Amino acid sequence: MNKKQRMRAALTALALAGGLMATASAQAAGTLTVASPQDPGSWDPVDTFLVNWASVATNIYDGLTYRGPNTELVPGLATSWEELDNGTRIRFKLREGVQFHNGEPFNADAVKFTFDRLMGEEGKKGPQRSNYAAIDHVEVIDNYSVDFHLKASDPVLLIKLAGYGAMIVPPTYITEKGEDYFNAHPVGTGPFKLASYEPKIGIKLEAFADHWGGAPQLSNLNYRFISEPSTAVAELQSGRVDLVIPPTIPIGMIPTIEQDPNIDIVTTASPTVYALRFNTGNGITADERVRKAMIYGVDRQAIIDSILGGQAAPIASFQGELSFGHDPKMQPLPYDPNKAKQLLKEAGVAPGTKIQIDIRGNDATFNEVSQAVASYLQIIGLNATLKPYETNVMLNDIIPAGKTGELFQQNWGGWTLDYDNTAYFMYHTGEKWNPYDSDAELDLLLESQRAITDRAKREEILQSIAQYTANQALEMPLYNLNAIYGVSNRVHNFTPAPDSRLRLSDVTVD
Amino acid sequence: MARFLINRFLQTIFVIFVVTLVVSFAIRLTGDPALMLAQGAGSVSEDDLARIREGLGLNQPFLIQYADFLRGFFTLDFGRSFLGGTPVSQLIGAALPATVMLAFAVMFVSIAVSIPLGIKAAVSRGKWADQAIRIVSLIGLSFPNFWLAIMLVLLFSITLQWLPPSGMDGFASFLMPAFTMGIILTATNVRLVRTAMLETLQSQYIMVARAKGLSENVVLYKHALRNCAIPLVTYFGLQFGGLLGGIVVIERVFNWPGLGTLAFDAVGARDYPVLQAVITILSMLIVGVNLLVDIVYGLIDPRIRTE
Numbered sequence: 001m002n003k004k005q006r007m008r009a010a011l012t013a014l015a016l017a018g019g020l021m022a023t024a025s026a027q028a029a030g031t032l033t034v035a036s037p038q039d040p041g042s043w044d045p046v047d048t049f050l051v052n053w054a055s056v057a058t059n060i061y062d063g064l065t066y067r068g069p070n071t072e073l074v075p076g077l078a079t080s081w082e083e084l085d086n087g088t089r090i091r092f093k094l095r096e097g098v099q100f101h102n103g104e105p106f107n108a109d110a111v112k113f114t115f116d117r118l119m120g121e122e123g124k125k126g127p128q129r130s131n132y133a134a135i136d137h138v139e140v141i142d143n144y145s146v147d148f149h150l151k152a153s154d155p156v157l158l159i160k161l162a163g164y165g166a167m168i169v170p171p172t173y174i175t176e177k178g179e180d181y182f183n184a185h186p187v188g189t190g191p192f193k194l195a196s197y198e199p200k201i202g203i204k205l206e207a208f209a210d211h212w213g214g215a216p217q218l219s220n221l222n223y224r225f226i227s228e229p230s231t232a233v234a235e236l237q238s239g240r241v242d243l244v245i246p247p248t249i250p251i252g253m254i255p256t257i258e259q260d261p262n263i264d265i266v267t268t269a270s271p272t273v274y275a276l277r278f279n280t281g282n283g284i285t286a287d288e289r290v291r292k293a294m295i296y297g298v299d300r301q302a303i304i305d306s307i308l309g310g311q312a313a314p315i316a317s318f319q320g321e322l323s324f325g326h327d328p329k330m331q332p333l334p335y336d337p338n339k340a341k342q343l344l345k346e347a348g349v350a351p352g353t354k355i356q357i358d359i360r361g362n363d364a365t366f367n368e369v370s371q372a373v374a375s376y377l378q379i380i381g382l383n384a385t386l387k388p389y390e391t392n393v394m395l396n397d398i399i400p401a402g403k404t405g406e407l408f409q410q411n412w413g414g415w416t417l418d419y420d421n422t423a424y425f426m427y428h429t430g431e432k433w434n435p436y437d438s439d440a441e442l443d444l445l446l447e448s449q450r451a452i453t454d455r456a457k458r459e460e461i462l463q464s465i466a467q468y469t470a471n472q473a474l475e476m477p478l479y480n481l482n483a484i485y486g487v488s489n490r491v492h493n494f495t496p497a498p499d500s501r502l503r504l505s506d507v508t509v510d
Numbered sequence: 511m512a513r514f515l516i517n518r519f520l521q522t523i524f525v526i527f528v529v530t531l532v533v534s535f536a537i538r539l540t541g542d543p544a545l546m547l548a549q550g551a552g553s554v555s556e557d558d559l560a561r562i563r564e565g566l567g568l569n570q571p572f573l574i575q576y577a578d579f580l581r582g583f584f585t586l587d588f589g590r591s592f593l594g595g596t597p598v599s600q601l602i603g604a605a606l607p608a609t610v611m612l613a614f615a616v617m618f619v620s621i622a623v624s625i626p627l628g629i630k631a632a633v634s635r636g637k638w639a640d641q642a643i644r645i646v647s648l649i650g651l652s653f654p655n656f657w658l659a660i661m662l663v664l665l666f667s668i669t670l671q672w673l674p675p676s677g678m679d680g681f682a683s684f685l686m687p688a689f690t691m692g693i694i695l696t697a698t699n700v701r702l703v704r705t706a707m708l709e710t711l712q713s714q715y716i717m718v719a720r721a722k723g724l725s726e727n728v729v730l731y732k733h734a735l736r737n738c739a740i741p742l743v744t745y746f747g748l749q750f751g752g753l754l755g756g757i758v759v760i761e762r763v764f765n766w767p768g769l770g771t772l773a774f775d776a777v778g779a780r781d782y783p784v785l786q787a788v789i790t791i792l793s794m795l796i797v798g799v800n801l802l803v804d805i806v807y808g809l810i811d812p813r814i815r816t817e
Contacts, residue, residue: 041594
């Protein structure tokens, strides 16, 4: 071996070693830091209703079913299921050899424990129980199969089992450590396990190598709670945060981020829809012609193009394209100010009539939208004033009590992506979000689809409900807003989730 | 002196008591936390709400809830947050030091800058240095602090990437929030020091001190500064109290994990136990600082002790 050869050999050895190191680090390496707008305070699945609970907890827990960003329902901790007795009993085959983070085995007892807890005393204190009211009890058949006995069939139940209150929790751990301890020290079967949690500051997770789906690509996953959007974006720009999740980035900040060469905006259709609903009980908006006139009178596409920077799609009913019950053939009423004026004249509404639009004061983007709406209404001869409320006051004290103006803001977006979850709450008699209406025909339609498990038939009824509400012009459907993520260039393999339930096990970082 | 202290102490207790009563009562007029908690849960019946209220202890009459709060206060058990059930004492235990440390940093920046500048301005009254200091402090006074905060973040975090834009994470993270709040206080403080100093410098004992041949620094910092300390200590003390309350905006912009952020979130979530505890603690701090100012008075100026 001469000198030159020795040199080459040394270099080859070095390169090989380097290559080895690189492959070693490609497995479970790197830390991803996520900015999340809110600390839910408890990581217990039965305690929460917050989307930002799910954007963390989807990595800690598994459900019997799983639904990822492509919105397809696939097996989770259950490998298969079968609907029996006209949909009032579901038999699940459970995945074998699965472990909780603390080493406890996952089996039929854990499933029974989870749902006994959700439907029992502990669940009664929290907001999740009512979503699973269809479940009567869970019966253990053998170590790896369970029967769900239902009070009535629930066509959306399998989707509901993929998130929130239905996340499977470890029985021995909770019994031994107690409920309070579990709130701050969650244990599940998911791809990441808890490393540390500092209330109001952040939560740190680390890879759970024994996850049944294989070890995640990242070794650490850190969440920081940052509520102020401009602060979260500054952290992203300065490279200390890799991912900013919705609902944080306001439309107005998108250009700033797009100009930055190190970060990108990634968007996807979301379930969130915006409408101005009408006071159909009293005043001029009790007249269907007036409601239709207002819809004709507002150029919604122009609002989407200018104020929303194209990050939204027009809607014909109070649901987006992801919603089960969405009818692609249904078109929104066109912008037609002349028709609007004519309808108002027919209804005997004098030009200059005053109306009030109630909005949430802290929603800067929607404030702009509603100002545009008010100007459009001005053009057809309605004198609209905006009344901003504190969000919680509006949601809890104004709308349910029927104290709104002629129009009021409503945003909605159910993670189940099923129109039932919107329509039933908005239009059924006596529901909290339906303070003005009582329509027997609509009630009947809404109730009928809940008993049907045949998907095609159910979709047909949901579509007819959407058509019915559009014919009656129960609201001015505005738009379906995208879910907006800010992502650093060092992040790869990231797929934006429409519902913020992000599972980050395939993501890698440079 | 003892009687003076006891008097002031009793007043302090009374003020805190009234504050807790008013806060506990007023916060319950803002709306129902059970509705908040059930917001995301589609259909909610009155029964569900009643159960949630019972779980939170809101079915009790106000006086019992208030008595519970007072009792908890003396045992340092402030109950649990409505949102997630974290013990309030744990939240306060993390947030209080963060806020107090930031407030001290702000005061430090402000005092360290304003005393030398104020004295310089007083000594060179009417000359260009005085004018320059006055103009600069006027500019400082007219900055809205949140705007200044955003500009600093743009420059030091995003463009230069020297400082973290938010959070409490070591010495570097103190610089921007302390400077932002500090600069605005400094603007007022410089003028205050200047005025107090001007008055003192005209008195006869300063003339005597100078006549004795003492160095200018000894005259200024030992004789003059001590004599004009009374109005300054009062003002700085009150300022510190005000600062604890006024730090909310800055805490929010810098995502500082302090009492302001805690209170802000608690208002949004109708989280009574957290809000009650934060406001009570803030009022105790403010009232306590005032008491301290009174005591320090006595130490600086023996005449007050006997009054």
